[in-house]
Amino acid sequence: MNLRQLEYFVAVAEEHKITAAAKRLHITQPPLSHEIASLEGELGVRLFVRRPRGVDLTDAGRVLYSRATTILGLCSSTAREVSDVGLGREGTLSVGIISSSGGQVPNEQMLPLVDDYPKLSLDLREGNTYEVLEMLRRRVVELGVVRTPFADDGLTCHYAEPEPMAAIIPPNMACGDRDGVVSLDELAGKPLVIYRRFEKLLRSLFDGRGLHEFVACVNDDARTTCVWSAKGFGIGLVPESFLSLVNLGSATVKRVEEDALTTRMAVVWPEDRELSPLARRFVDMFDAAYATGE
Incomplete structure (x- = not known):
């Protein structure tokens, strides 16, 4: 007994006619009749009562139908689950x-x-x-x-x-004369609020230009940088894309005009x-x- 035989058997049981079941399965009638006869021979019982207008299940056939639909349903759901896992959907x-x-x-x-x-x-x-x-x-x-x-x-x-860094300039401070952008030179000497991972990069950039770097506050999180900067503790430097996630109040935001300062x-x-x-x-x-x- 195999899955194909069970599928054929269920089709005949539900259609009550060999010809209708063959059409449903997209096969011809002789191979379908052969598989049903082979299944009955293997099990040693009659699964259908042949009538002038079709077939009906015997008692043994009704037992097999209950089990077959469960088995086929389990196979189908197992195939879907395996596919979902393999495609990253589960x-x-x-x-x-x-x-x-x-x-x-x-x-x-x-x-x-x-x-x-x-x-x-x-x-x-x-x-x-x-x-x-x-x-x-x-x-x-x-x-x-x-x-x-x-x-x-x-x-x-x-x-x-790569994305540029943005400078968060609190209301009590000013930095640069241009709208929307600020240079490293203009940030020199200003109190900066940064998170720790940019400490070495910034020091290298300021030192390389002979500029004075004034780090007023170092922390470990971009959110902390934004909060402390917006509250007036210094000019915060954060990745530009992060700004969409925070409310900076009346602080001014300018893009840092420095190719080396990207992330x-x-x-x-x-x-x-x-x-x-x-x-x-x-x-x-x-x-x-x-x-x-x-």
Whole structure:
């Protein structure tokens, strides 16, 4: 007894006619009759009572029909589940994510993930870039969404396009004479609010130009930078895309006009680790929105 025989048997049982069942199955009548006779011979019982206008199930046939529909339904649902897992439509994906990613991740290209609820769920673990990389190392998460600069040794990295930094200038301060942009020279000597990962880069840039850098506040989160800056403690420097997530009150925002002071979002994972289908789907969605080909 095989699945094809059960499918043929169910079709005959539901259509009550060999000819109608053959049409439903898109086969001719002789092979269908042969398979039903073979099934009856294998089981040693009659499954149908032949009548002038069709066939009806015997008692044995009714038992087999109940089991066959269950078996075929289970096979169908199993095939769908296996396909869903293989296509990344089912399962739980653990992602380490930084706060400053919110302007780019999630995005519209990732909305199809919602269509797969409740079979699919996302387990988001938040931290700064260094903490997310440590989560990857300890296998707490499968993917990391981080921001440059970071050490990419041993990592597979898919980058978004570079984005400029923005200066958040509180109402009690002024910086630069132009609307919308400010230079590194104009930021020199001003009290800056930065998060720690940009400390070395900024120091290198200021020193390289012979400019005075005044860091008034160092922290570990873009949200903290925005809050302290908006409240008047200094000029905050954050990735431009992050600004869409915060209310800066009456603070002024200007793009930092400095090619060397840019940052990039990246989805990363250990290069020796094979991604699950769900993780690969997430990466593909990121690439569809931001891929640079690197």
